[in-house]
Amino acid sequence: MNKKENISNSVIRRLPRYYRFLRDLKENGISRTSSSELSQQMGLTASQIRQDLNCFGEFGQQGYGYNVDYLYSEICRILDLSRKSRAILIGAGNLGKAIAFHMDFENSGFRLIGVFDRNENVIGRQLLNLEVKSMDGLKAFCGEKRPEAAFLCIPKESAGKLAEDLIRYGVKAFWNFSHYDFGLSHPGVAVENVYLSDSLMTLSYQLKEAAK
Amino acid sequence: MNKKENISNSVIRRLPRYYRFLRDLKENGISRTSSSELSQQMGLTASQIRQDLNCFGEFGQQGYGYNVDYLYSEICRILDLSRKSRAILIGAGNLGKAIAFHMDFENSGFRLIGVFDRNENVIGRQLLNLEVKSMDGLKAFCGEKRPEAAFLCIPKESAGKLAEDLIRYGVKAFWNFSHYDFGLSHPGVAVENVYLSDSLMTLSYQLKEAAK
Numbered sequence: 001m002n003k004k005e006n007i008s009n010s011v012i013r014r015l016p017r018y019y020r021f022l023r024d025l026k027e028n029g030i031s032r033t034s035s036s037e038l039s040q041q042m043g044l045t046a047s048q049i050r051q052d053l054n055c056f057g058e059f060g061q062q063g064y065g066y067n068v069d070y071l072y073s074e075i076c077r078i079l080d081l082s083r084k085s086r087a088i089l090i091g092a093g094n095l096g097k098a099i100a101f102h103m104d105f106e107n108s109g110f111r112l113i114g115v116f117d118r119n120e121n122v123i124g125r126q127l128l129n130l131e132v133k134s135m136d137g138l139k140a141f142c143g144e145k146r147p148e149a150a151f152l153c154i155p156k157e158s159a160g161k162l163a164e165d166l167i168r169y170g171v172k173a174f175w176n177f178s179h180y181d182f183g184l185s186h187p188g189v190a191v192e193n194v195y196l197s198d199s200l201m202t203l204s205y206q207l208k209e210a211a212k
Numbered sequence: 213m214n215k216k217e218n219i220s221n222s223v224i225r226r227l228p229r230y231y232r233f234l235r236d237l238k239e240n241g242i243s244r245t246s247s248s249e250l251s252q253q254m255g256l257t258a259s260q261i262r263q264d265l266n267c268f269g270e271f272g273q274q275g276y277g278y279n280v281d282y283l284y285s286e287i288c289r290i291l292d293l294s295r296k297s298r299a300i301l302i303g304a305g306n307l308g309k310a311i312a313f314h315m316d317f318e319n320s321g322f323r324l325i326g327v328f329d330r331n332e333n334v335i336g337r338q339l340l341n342l343e344v345k346s347m348d349g350l351k352a353f354c355g356e357k358r359p360e361a362a363f364l365c366i367p368k369e370s371a372g373k374l375a376e377d378l379i380r381y382g383v384k385a386f387w388n389f390s391h392y393d394f395g396l397s398h399p400g401v402a403v404e405n406v407y408l409s410d411s412l413m414t415l416s417y418q419l420k421e422a423a424k
Contacts, residue, residue, distance in 0.1 A: 012417055016410035020391060043395030079413050080420040098310030099408070108409050109416025149419060173419040175412060179232060183255035190418030192411050196311070197320050198228035199404050200387060201291050204321025205224055206402035207361060207385040208292040 007055050014052055015075055017042060022072040034065035081109040085173070086146065088114040090162065091153035092122050092132045095177060099153060100128050113145055118158075142169035149173040156180045219267050226264055227287055229254060234284040246277035293321040297385070298358065300326040302374065303365035304334050304344045307389060311365060312340050325357055330370075354381035361385040368392045 021041055025033055035046040035053075042049070053071070076082060087110040089096055096115070105112050115127050118135045125132050133141065141147075150171045152159055159180030166174075173190040176182065182191045233253055237245055247258040247265075254261070265283070288294060299322040301308055308327070317324050327339050330347045337344050345353065353359075362383045364371055371392030378386075385402040388394065394403045 013410070013414060015417070016407070016413040017393075019413065020410075041393070041395075043393060043397075079417045081413060081416055083416070083420070085416065085419055094310040094313040098306040101306040103408060103412065105412070108412040109419075110412065149415065172422055173415055175415050181229075181253070181255060183253075185255075188422055190415060190422045192415040192418065194406070194408065194411055195228070196315060196406065198225070198232075199406055200315065200317070200320040200322065201228040201231065201293060202225060203361065203385055203387050203402060203404040204293060204295070204297065205227070205291045206404065207297055207321075208295070210384055210400055210402045 011052050011055055014044075015079055018052070019072070019075045019079065019081075022068055022075065025068045026072055031068050032065050033068055033071075037065075079109060081107065083109060084111040085109060085148045086111055086113045087149040087151060087175075088112070088116060088141075088147045088171075089127075089151045089153065090116050090135075090166075091177075092117040092125070092127055093119070093153065096151075096153035097127060099151060099177070110149060113147060114141055116141075138165070139169060142166070142171070146170060149175065151175040151177070152180070153177045223264050223267055226256075227291055230264070231284070231287045231291065231293075234280055234287065237280045238284055243280050244277050245280055245283075249277075291321060293319065295321060296323040297321060297360045298323055298325045299361040299363060299387075300324070300328060300353075300359045300383075301339075301363045301365065302328050302347075302378075303389075304329040304337070304339055305331070305365065308363075308365035309339060311363060311389070322361060325359060326353055328353075350377070351381060354378070354383070358382060361387065363387040363389070364392070365389045 018038070021038060035049040038044075038049050039046040053066070084106060087105065089100060089112060092100075092115050096117075100112065100115070112128060112130065115130045115132045116135050116138055117123055117132050122132050123134050148171065150166050150173070152163070152174055154162070156179040159176070159178035163174065163180065163182065163186075167186060167189060174182065174192070176191055176193045177196070179195060179197070182189070230250070233250060247261040250256075250261050251258040265278070296318060299317065301312060301324060304312075304327050308329075312324065312327070324340060324342065327342045327344045328347050328350055329335055329344050334344050335346045360383065362378050362385075364375070364386055366374070368391040371388070371390035375386065375392065375394065375398075379398060379401060386394065386404070388403055388405045389408070391407060391409070394401070
């Protein structure tokens with residue numbers, strides 16, 4: 001089904017949106033859709049949508065459109081959402097807690113198996129049925145439970161050294177809320193940055209431009 | 213100073229990163245930098261950096277490099293960070309609270325002037341010296357205090373109708389954590405989406421690819 005070897009980053013970034021729209025359609029009992037329907041809902045052109053979905057093989061049939069169930073399950077497969085990769089959360093402060101409560105990890109491809117913090121006041125507390133553990137136990141935990149991903153909700157200052165450690169312990173993917181830049185120094189490691197303050201600064205620029 | 217009228221979105225998205233790096237340099241008492249130094253720290257090529265910064269005028273001088281203070285204050289000006297646009301937070305649940313505690317609004321171009329929720333258990337509580345108000349008072353508040361931006365930390369289902377209302381009340385910019393898609397229906401309104409679950413699904417894909 002992988003027609004093209006190198007799917008562009010921008011197509012990959014749109015797949016979760018398709019996935020969410022298709023899930024909504026499924027939940028509303030709709031079994032068939034078209035690129036023009038998706039276009040209206042998603043604010044992309046129909047031809048863009050056809051191009052995007054063609055990257056992964058011939059999902060659509062002319063005159064019929066797309067089978068919602070099939071397209072949904074294919075995108076689910078491409079994004080590897082049913083795998084539930086083992087993940088740990090580092091940092092159980094305000095942001096870490098909010099992420100833990102807010103996110104539907106299981107429907108996003110991950111399963112949270114451990115939470116770590118360095119703050120004595122937080123260690124030992126429960127978060128989503130997991131006890132917050134001390135960072136001292138991180139190495140042993142990784143050796144035993146083999147987490148594949150780490151969600152970094154810690155300040156930039158601690159993130160660089162910690163990331164190095166985690167990569168050595170076998171972690172292959174980072175969901176990075178710290179402002180640490182992984183840069184180009186870790187090839188083969190998957191990094192998804194969520195730079196909240198960058199996003200807010202971009203909004204500040206856009207607001208200025210919109211007011212012109 | 214605005215040499216080019218249309219600065220590409222991708223350049224704008226990199227500016228906050230430049231801003232953060234320059235702030236670090238300033239804090240470390242460094243007054244001069246070069247595109248090759250920035251390149252090493254940011255994981256971009258030096259020529260990319262020169263191109264980016266040239267969009268806004270001739271910041272650099274050959275042989276001297278960039279004056280950190282000047283470049284910092286120019287990017288600050290371009291992003292309009294000193295303006296402190298009036299913003300309200302809608303949704304004081306886990307995510308809204310975390311955003312409020314975690315973010316340095318004042319250094320990102322905004323000032324939080326109101327917090328709203330529809331949950332009776334939350335209304336009346338204090339958040340960052342602001343009392344969480346009922347949504348019933350939203351219209352009157354906007355008429356009086358004229359917030360320019362809204363941070364939406366509410367479920368998708370409520371976001372569409374609310375966004376329409378807020379635009380009618382004069383809100384010009386949305387920092388959107390809900391999974392509502394503004395699409396193309398609101399030209400002239402600035403929207404910055406933070407789709408956390410999309411980001412996590414993208415990481416799932418990347419992890420699969422990295423493991424190949």
